[in-house]
Amino acid sequence: MIKTLKHLGLVALAGLSISAMAPMALAQGELLKRKSVEETILENLHKARPDINFGQPRPSMIKGLYQVQVPGGPILYVTPEGDKFIAGEVFGIDSTGFSKLEDPFVVEERKKALASLDGKSSINFKPKGKAKAVVYVFTDVDCGYCRKLHSQMHAYEEGGQQKPGYNDLGIEIRYLAYPRAGIPSPSADKLISAWCAKDKQSALTKLKVDESIPGATCDNPVAQQFQLGGQLGVNGTPALFLPDGKLMPGYLPPEDLARTLGI
Structure with missing residues (x-):
């Protein structure tokens, strides 16, 4: 009789263990199925x-x-x-x-992305002396404010006054391609021709004043830069990225940019 009771107790205990484990197994299964x-x-x-x-x-x-x-x-x-x-x-x-x-995480990711760029992949306009700051600018050649920004790379006249340009103030401008019409598009083709030109600076400058340049194709970074701009939050041009990772959408006059940069 005692053996029978012991046997029944073990069976009951085993049944209890199984019944207790079943919900746990189901819960774990639900957790695995549950989406993040x-x-x-x-x-x-x-x-x-x-x-x-x-x-x-x-x-x-x-x-x-x-x-x-x-x-x-x-x-x-x-x-x-x-x-x-x-x-x-x-x-x-x-x-x-x-x-x-601005989210510090986003700003830091921008800094990393721009720091990883090959300096030869951008079209650069450098000061005569040592640059005080480097600003990346996503640009399009058919954008009015992009053209205005480029026209002030060096000393320019405004309101009867001679004013210093970006390069005169020690700011190096590194252009990245961002054809607003997307790829493929006539704007993208122009940017590709500039990036494939022997003299990239001269080609881009001509396009910015509505002069034509010979069409050209080559292994170029225009599509990758356009994609990168989208990932970094660019939705218009010009888009200026400061050394600290901050995004300044739109045109900023040279002296205002210098003040923003603290130079």
Whole structure:
């Protein structure tokens, strides 16, 4: 009788163990099946717009939201469920007023991306002496403000006054290609011809004043630079990237840029 009771106790214990383990196994299985927040966000974005190659989601500066870079477009601030987003800039609020904020992670990634570029892949306009600062500029040859920026590379006249250009102030401009019309396009073809020219600086300068140059093709970085610009948040030209990784969208006069750079 005692043996029988012991046997029944062991069977009951075994049954209890199995029944206790079953929910645990199911829970672990559910965890394995459950998508991460990042996967959910990307899946929903791609379902809505399969034509866009969204960047990788990551936690944003706004608690509870994730940020996703749209190549050539804005940063999206997305809910963890991936069902809503806000597009726009983020501003901080303090006693001094409002100030635009940039995610330190994004800024650092920009610095790394630009630092990894081969100096020979950009078309560079250098000061006569040692450069005080290097600014990367994503440019298009058919963009009005790109042309204005280029016309002020050296001393220029404005309002009856002679003013110093970017190079005169010690700023080295390194141009990267960003054809706003995309690739392929006539603008892209012009940029490719400039990058494939024997004298790249002269070719680009001619295009900026609406002069024609011989068409040319070669192994060139135009497509890669256009893609890089989109990844870095460029959605218009000119787009200036400062040494600290900050993005200045649009034209900035030489003296204003020098003040921004602290030189």
